[in-house]
Amino acid sequence: MRDDTQLQIAKSPEASAPSQAQADEAESSRYWKATSGYTYREMVRMRQDAGNQGYAQQEALLTTLMKREQRALGRPLEVLEFGCGFGRHASYLASTEGIRYHGYDFSEPMMEPLRQAPPVGLGPVEERLFCGPDALTAVGGRTFDVVFTVSVLIHNPPERLPGLLESLGKLVRPGGLLCLVENQLVPFGVWENAWHQGCWLHPYAELTPAGWDLHHGGGLLATHDVYVLKRNTSQTRRFFQLQSVEQPRDERQALTLESLHVQSLPRLRAWTEHAGEVLRAGDGLQGMRVSELSERLSVELKRSERRQRLLSLSDELVHLRAAPPEAARTPAAPPASRYANDTVAENVVVDAPLDTTWAHVDPRLSRVVHIFHQEWYGIRAASGYAPGHKIGITANRTLTATDHRRIVETCETLGARSIIFQGFSPNALEVMHMLRRVFGSAIRLCCVWHGSTAQFHFDFELETFSRLLTLREQGLLDAVACVKPEMHLMSPLLFQKVLLNLPPRIAREDQRHRAPLTRAAFVPTPNNWWKNFYSNVFVAASLPGMERVFVTSPFTARQELPLRASVINVGHLNRSELFNLIRETDVVLNVTLAECQPMTALEGLAHGVACLTGPLTLGTLDEHPFQRLVQIAGTGSLGQIRSALERVVGLRERSPEEYAQMLEDYTQMLCDQAINHYLEFAQP
Template sequence: MRTQRRRWMTGLHPWNTPAEHRGAGGRTLAQGAAAEGISTMRDDTHLHIASSPEPSAPRQSQPEEAASSQYWKATSGYTYREMIRTRQDAGNPGYGQQEALLTKLMQTEQRALGRPLDVLEFGCGFGRHASYLASLEGVRYHGYDFSEAMMEPLRHAPPVGLEPVEERLFCGPDALTAVGDRTFDVVFTVSVLIHNPPERLPGLLESLGKLVRPGGLLCLVENQLVPFGVWENAWHQGCWLHPYAELTPAGWDMHHGGGLLATHDVYVFKRNASQGRRFFQLQSVEEPRDERREVTLESLNVESLPRLRAWTEHAGEVLREGNGLTGMQVSELTERLTVELKRSERRQRLLSLSDELVRLRAEPVVTARAPADALAPRYGHDNAAEAVVVDAPLDTTWAHVDPRLSRVVHLFHQEWYGIRAASGYAPGHKIGITANRALTAADHQRIAETCERLGARSVIFQGFSPNALEVMHMLRRVFGSTLKLCCVWHGSTAQFHFDFELETFSRLLVLREQGLLDAVACVKPEMHLMSPLLFQKVLLNLPPRVAPADQRHRAPPTRAAFVPTPNNWWKNFYSNVFVAASLPGMERVFVTSPFSARPELPLKASVINVGPLNRSELFNLIRETDVVLNVTLAECQPMTALEGLTHGVACLTGPLTLGALDEHPFQRLVQVAGTGSLGQIRSALERVVGLRERSPEEYAQMLEDYTQTLCAQAINHYLEFAQP
């Protein structure tokens, strides 16, 4: 083993060798490896220990190198994505842990740099990590892979934030040539290097180092720490355990994170000012630049012994059984065959959608339509130009990002703008359908194929209609139980005087009992008292996510208020307008509904009707006001209150009954118990405006703290509700 280790360590190159020193005839080892077809991929989180009778003989790897390359070039990204999803469904915890860790790392580095972060994933494949990293605020994701077949799903349906695709995705025999002269703040791999034999590692690491900008990071999420390299198994035509501490070259520091993930270790490399190499313990990726925990190479080798012991014990078991390679090959082929059969069956079901639609429309369906007030948008247009839209800018620009919800699809009606806003701010992909005309079989096929391309695991129907019911039946037929179907009812019992609302609520309970729906939730609290079939917790809406530059917590007062409600009795429109317009010092009150002024009413402010607004216009108007008023007689979770919150403008509301959130100082500041009392509305308005003018820092901190608390709780509830 000592001789083998010395041979692997010979020829190590500093990773920061300038590209111009390579010369026309001096290919890097990485380029040579790529030219010979060495794999640069994968996402595996399994650990299948040695199944070779000679696990310490890497020089036998040349046939396996070619086989590994052929395996990945011949593997469809759609098939491999389905294999990963199958493992996730079986309870593998590694995938979610990796996604959470990488999200924290990118956010930490972006905050440290204080500018947009350029990131490159080496071995991006079908886009598992691109699906959430590309949407992170201040992160410019780029992906490289040597296999076009693996990248096809990512190119065909890029996630939000990855455009223009041609400038963000690279494919070619080696990364240095494919990306050109670009360099990055963070370069990372996830289970890529384990599929490359030991003699290729120095060259691959050299290439990766050249892609890292000065001051940047190279992050490897790879095999657990070992003191020297060994061949692990034949899974995917070859896996190796590599000694990354030993491979650290002069001029670089290695920060080792053991125990941060269940099945992998994390290695963060950074250049140092000396020509030596140093080693540190990494306790959290939120502190990747911390250099207080220096350790020695010897101590890392001692730390790696348990992993090596596990390898030797398992290797002995496999050798005694005598059929390790054969059993592994059969297992892998069985997994792949199962996935391909599922995909084939799904395609067959898609072909029969037209007949299914005829059958569905022959059955009794919900016939009641929402009342005009429920369909009328507060801003925007009333008609859907397209029957189906996918990840439209209106539905993704202000969305929160959470990797745990990157496989969730929200399906909503384009015409119902309050619900569309709530859907658009939540993490996950978005499909908007029309509510006002029937969907065709082609529309259904597009929805199903979109869920397939995105690798969806859950679809959340935000609101309900005859069109939504047909889509539910279609998705259940195509995907079976592999796709979790959920629905959110956005009404309240106060609205049961509308036949539409009462009929909708009752129908959802029946669909939940029948099993067509896997879960039903409400945005009004304690609705589970109506039925045990309902999700026990209130589903909280999120505020829009806006860039810090668009926030104005500390802007000077404008002496303006905003009343965005429709002009009807349960929205309490005139009460809100009269209180705002009669407050001393208030100069303007903006409304979006017609208002009839009377000369005998003591209004001190001008009431200005701005009419319907699009989303950007709405946000701009909110930023031009001191306070929003939405004190209604019946309310769930008003979106304008959340839109005001994210722009640093408090919104008065009636009691919302949000549990522990109601005890937050912000909610005690803005909630009005007596929604029909002009005096209580005025007292609350004076309270908010007074605090904003008297103590703007306290006011801003209160809103920021409440926003963070609300978002964390809202996402946790979504996770409980939507995750299979």
């Protein structure tokens, strides 16, 4: 975003004679073509850290607008951002379900971060990103359902606006929208300031072409207005008020141009007041340029310092591994039972399809990076469903200096603001030290412990938990959270709220809660006593009407056991195979004696298949009818498990619509709370 929240005037509007306008345009063009996208992204980050809330507001508004248009269209929405720059909006729109994002910019240096590290969903890059002096030529005749700009037109002199709007209109398909998130409403164009070699306030109502409707949204954003333009059939200009981007646009009562001029007076009044202040100060243009150069110098100094620290990573790694044992003490390797699969081809993977295909998307978490261990199946799944970028490291092999450099450079390229370590290991500890050394306090380092106090009989779990508290107290970690409720009673150093795992993001057509019963159940737990394996299998296989029970662990069938259903061992499943099996079943059973937030319960929920569990203690979520339906207080009671199983299967067969609505309501409630907790944890 090319944005300025200050208002300073260095010369009067009358100074913009044609020759001056051409000079201003050339200066502005040279500025953006010479500006590094990495540098500008850092400038935006600094403004956000200083309290600028405008960026988050714009991202939330555009997300809502795009989702609404996609739902109304009923097919993938083709979107083009005019002036995409380093990819602030691409970072979340490209991975939003149902949206095909495209970006155009005339500055290759500004686009470099986006090309080098495209967000999930933006591919192939050569077909989705365009650069050239003219957008119409660059996109090669393509048209789009929505074309939008954010603080781009303000950097073009008034003489260019009619031609630009005409070009943007040609990029919009019939029935499509042109959405401008630009300067607040003014009655006529004025030269605002010299920020980024020139900013203007443009009168978009006056500039609306014949044959277009303009819906003006004032007050939807703190520092900008929203202008949604759509072709009409009258070949005239019509004006309407845009009350919200969530609701259908109201065209029952048109506004007059004069009434819009009245609405524009506050912005014009603010312009004149600041103009007087700057003229009295007498240093408008010089002061603005000094301010901008100071901001840019600060950014470049920070980037230079990071590059120097990055060069010393190899030395730092040697230093860490040579530290005395008591100073660098880390937990021993966890039990082999924690691993689902220890076959890892690469030490480090970035945004792998396994970790992004089913991820939720939230623009507020687009600068979060999750670091997890590829071998730890459940934690990898929890990480993969959460919003943000993903880096998978190995837990079983030593990371090299090249691996560390790749992790650091990836975080730099992605513009990470928060790193969340999902789980802990000696390798994770080394990466924490590296990131802290390179980025200092510019990036927030957090860690999530996925265990519970019931697991403290494993030395690994107790030592890991204690070590994380020490790292939090020492300041290497900024925050530590748990997925088990009320763990903050163990230490005030822990995040007060439970970090909720999210279900995978599944397309509606892949859900099956309204499909006919299959007379099959699924028990995905390991075969050990605390997972209560035989209790789950016995109850499912002895239920009248149940024909098949799928298990992933070896099962010894005894003739003495009165089992009605066939028990089928499907063995280890990859993620897609697991999802396909869930869709073939009526219910999942995961009633264990000690549990946090079982991933199979969340994966079943996403596919419209209920999962029986023991008590999860999830606060207000436990009061939802769905949790009252599936949670079992007496996890060792075969009778209670059977009663719950009969309730779930009976409701699904008797009232599939009620069952489906219950699951959908709970899923939405869970996702909302999970995202909010992540926001508090990662970005306090």
